[in-house]
């Protein structure tokens with residue numbers, strides 16, 4: 001429609017009627033001039049229109065071919081992806097995915113996985129004795145092997161300022177061998193109630209120094225008892241922060257021995273207010289803490305209204321937030337087959 005209007009306008013502009021004379025011959029010639037011009041312009045318009053339609057058809061056909069090619073390409077890729085998924089389900093993973101041990105392999109923890117000959121670090125499906133369903137857990141097969149990892153901090157990408165239900169079920173990056181996560185308080189209870197466990201905490205500061213703390217008889221009670229914490233003898237070079245260190249006064253207000261779990265929406269601590277609300281984490285708070293490995297991620301020394309960093313008091317005090325932490329357990333009487 002726009003082209004037709006343009007043509008009509010062109011005719012008007014390009015073919016004006018000249019001043020006519022009273023001579024009939026001249027009159028006819030003058031009269032015919034704009035008519036000729038109009039006919040020529042109409043033919044020109046038809047040619048252009050026809051040519052444009054041809055061009056459109058060719059472009060449409062070209063696009064149809066391209067769409068068909070892309071559809072075929074997509075179908076091939078989709079099939080390739082499907083084949084790869086099927087292949088990965090048929091063999092054990094060697095990366096960050098779950099190690100597939102087959103239907104017969106039901107292990108109660110990572111120590112059982114290790115004992116059965118699977119010595120590769122990674123995710124396995126574990127079903128603790130009292131758990132109703134298998135759960136994806138990260139098995140650390142270093143340092144003697146058989147460690148079930150409960151918690152990992154390393155870069156602050158995961159928020160640990162979470163409520164009761166998140167800590168109960170667990171949260172975080174359970175699809176990567178390098179992400180941050182909390183295994184879940186129910187799982188902590190299942191794992192530590194089926195066998196006497198040793199807890200090993202490895203920590204690193206921003207100067208690249210590594211330290212560790214080991215606790216025998218680490219135990220977490222069930223939800224009814226608010227996941228109450230108990231632990232035995234300490235060993236290591238990071239200091240006994242979980243028990244409040246060596247100072248009796250600090251031990252009185254900060255030791256985590258016998259403490260119940262507190263989150264911002266479930267206050268079970270010994271403090272008048274809520275430690276989890278003030279320190280932005282879920283933990284076995286007292287009044288409030290000498291260790292808070294679920295605190296906010298800072299870059300080493302920090303200042304804040306409360307001591308809410310990733311704290312291990314007996315190593316770096318309350319105002320230094322650690323670079324990385326791993327909490328892991330295995331049965332106390334575990335033997336690593338000589339490794």
Ligand SMILES: [Ca+2]
Pocket residue numbers: 267268269270271272273274275
């Ligand atoms: Ca309180």
